Amino acid sequence: MSVGVGAIHCVLPDQVVDVAGLPEVGLLEPEAVEFVKTCGIDTVGVFDEVSAGDLAVRACRELLVEHPVDPDVLLMVGPRAPDVLLGSDVGRVQAESGLAKAFAFTVDGLGCTGSSAAWSLAADLLAARPDREAVLITHASRPTGADRVRFPVTVIGDGAYAMTLVRGGRPELVAHRQETDGTFHDLFGVDYKSAPWYEWREECASPDRYRFELALHSRMRLSRMVDEVLAEAGLGKGDVRTALMQNVTSSAYDFYRSLLGIDIDPVCGGHLSRYGHLGAMDVVLNLDRLLRTGGLAEGDHVLVLNNSPVAAWAVTLWRI
Amino acid sequence: MTTTAETRDADDVRRNLLEFLKQRAKAEVEPDFDLFAGGLVSSLFALELVVHLENAFGVTVGGEDLKIDNFRTVDAMTALVVRSGGARG
Numbered sequence: 551m552s553v554g555v556g557a558i559h560c561v562l563p564d565q566v567v568d569v570a571g572l573p574e575v576g577l578l579e580p581e582a583v584e585f586v587k588t589c590g591i592d593t594v595g596v597f598d599e600v601s602a603g604d605l606a607v608r609a610c611r612e613l614l615v616e617h618p619v620d621p622d623v624l625l626m627v628g629p630r631a632p633d634v635l636l637g638s639d640v641g642r643v644q645a646e647s648g649l650a651k652a653f654a655f656t657v658d659g660l661g662c663t664g665s666s667a668a669w670s671l672a673a674d675l676l677a678a679r680p681d682r683e684a685v686l687i688t689h690a691s692r693p694t695g696a697d698r699v700r701f702p703v704t705v706i707g708d709g710a711y712a713m714t715l716v717r718g719g720r721p722e723l724v725a726h727r728q729e730t731d732g733t734f735h736d737l738f739g740v741d742y743k744s745a746p747w748y749e750w751r752e753e754c755a756s757p758d759r760y761r762f763e764l765a766l767h768s769r770m771r772l773s774r775m776v777d778e779v780l781a782e783a784g785l786g787k788g789d790v791r792t793a794l795m796q797n798v799t800s801s802a803y804d805f806y807r808s809l810l811g812i813d814i815d816p817v818c819g820g821h822l823s824r825y826g827h828l829g830a831m832d833v834v835l836n837l838d839r840l841l842r843t844g845g846l847a848e849g850d851h852v853l854v855l856n857n858s859p860v861a862a863w864a865v866t867l868w869r870i
Numbered sequence: 871m872t873t874t875a876e877t878r879d880a881d882d883v884r885r886n887l888l889e890f891l892k893q894r895a896k897a898e899v900e901p902d903f904d905l906f907a908g909g910l911v912s913s914l915f916a917l918e919l920v921v922h923l924e925n926a927f928g929v930t931v932g933g934e935d936l937k938i939d940n941f942r943t944v945d946a947m948t949a950l951v952v953r954s955g956g957a958r959g
Contacts, residue, residue: 758906758938762916766936769917809917 553673554719554868556684558838559613560831561605561710563595566824569705574697582701590800590819594698594707594826602629603639605690605710610647613686613712621652621714622682623675625668627689627830628658630706631742631750643688652686661858662796663728665689665830666866670726672715688712691828694740695750698826702757703738703859704798707826711834721841721852721868725779729771734764734861760859768857769809775865776810776853783851783867787812791850791870794840796832796857797822806855815840837868846870875928878957883927883948890922891944901944916941923947927956 569575569591575583597605606626624647626640633639644654657668665687672685690710698706715723737760740750754760780786792815795806800822803814817839821832828835833856840852850870857863884901891897895910905911911919919941920931929951940950952959 756938758911762906762911762938762941763936765916766920766931769920770932770936805917 551717552719552722553676553715553717554722555837555841556619556714556716556719557613557617558711558713558834558841559609559616560835560838561609561612562825562835563597563708566593566595566707568593569699569826572698572705574699578699578701582699585701586699586705589705590822591705591826592823594705595709595824597692597708600692600708601633602631602690602692602710603633603642605692605708606639606643606688606712607646609690609710609712610643610649610686610688613714614647617714619684619686619714619716621649621684621686622679623672623685624649624652624654625672625685625687626654626656627660627664627668627687628656629690629692630694630829631692631740631747649686659860660730660830660862661860662798662830662832663856663858663860663862663864665834666726666854666856666864667728667862668830669713669715669723669866670728670864673723673726676715676717684714684716686712686714689830689834691831694752696748697751700752700827702754702760704827707828709825709828709831709835711831711838713834713838721837721870724851724867724869725782726864726866727775727778728862728864729775730860730862731767734859737764737859737861764859764861765805767861768863771863772806772855772857772865773810775863776812776855779853779865779867785851785867789851790853791846792840792844793853793855794818794833794836795855797825797827797836810855812853815844817844841870875956876958878927880948880952880957880959883951883957884944886926887944887947890919890926894918899944901948903944904942905944906938906942911941919947923951923956927951927954929954929956
């Protein structure tokens with residue numbers, strides 16, 4: 551029995567704010583201001599006074615109202631900064647979403663790639679035990695501290711999703727590859743122990759290493775991983791209807807188009823411009839919107855690429 | 871004239887890379903100029919640079935060679951090509 555998507559529900563703010571008007575922009579160095587102007591993000595969605603946990607609970611509750619299911623497992627893709635230390639953010643989501651039957655735990659340490667790892671793990675968990683019927687995955691995007699500009703990477707917006715993977719769901723997860731390279735573990739960091747949260751500043755240990763070494767690793771790994779998932783499915787690049795990735799900067803789409811010889815679907819750039827970077831939510835939002843509006847036909851194949859500066863990479867092939 | 875790893879030396883590689891930078895980055899630089907500190911290299915251009923190295927000199931750049939210091943200057947890239955067997959030292 552195949553495994554695929556049961557349902558997806560995304561929560562986004564009604565209001566968006568101009569990136570140029572964000573409070574921190576006036577304090578940035580000229581190079582970072584130029585980045586903000588040219589990264590392809592015009593606005594970001596902003597929720598007032600909510601935590602990542604609040605948003606994840608809302609996403610799960612609203613999904614369960616629209617698509618009732620009693621999941622065996624709840625996977626939370628960890629937020630940039632947990633709401634509680636020592637306590638359990640995913641435990642809170644379980645309790646407040648009424649998921650008493652589910653075993654709840656967090657997939658963490660993978661940045662944006664967390665959602666891809668979560669849906670792959672969900673498929674494996676369903677395959678491993680025939681009595682499991684559904685896995686619920688959730689994630690919420692909020693900035694780590696007060697700042698939303700992450701020079702030289704992206705600008706952060708707010709949002710949350712919940713999605714289920716079920717037996718016989720569509721699109722079907724056809725093939726998946728994922729890899730990590732722990733040597734990049736300290737490329738980005740926030741010194742949270744010596745400052746109050748509103749003073750947290752993300753530090754990139756080496757922007758050159760981010761732009762160069764990580765880019766080249768992505769080139770090498772994603773090229774091979776795309777070839778591997780297509781080979782597993784007996785397909786070539788010409789059989790791919792469209793490709794999705796995370797929304798980081800508009801130049802990243804050019805980079806991956808050049809790298810892979812596959813066009814990145816315009817739905818990604820549209821979300822980037824309006825909502826900014828939503829972390830691990832990006833690929834789910836892009837997939838959801840594509841399924842709703844993309845004019846796809848049964849049997850079409852969609853590639854989803856995902857990577858993060860942690861560094862982690864994932865490629866998934868879905869069949870509509 | 872087509873050159874091969876046997877007939878090509880480090881000066882040939884250096885000249886080729888300086889000309890590539892002149893054509894693609896519109897920049898005339900010294901062989902020891904730090905391309906990253908000088909802001910000449912974006913992610914996309916870095917990719918172009920590596921593809922050029924591989925195609926022009928028949929070397930494969932991967933694994934441990936994917937370090938920024940190997941690409942920081944024309945001299946460093948030349949040394950990488952020589953180490954990888956793409957030219958005589």
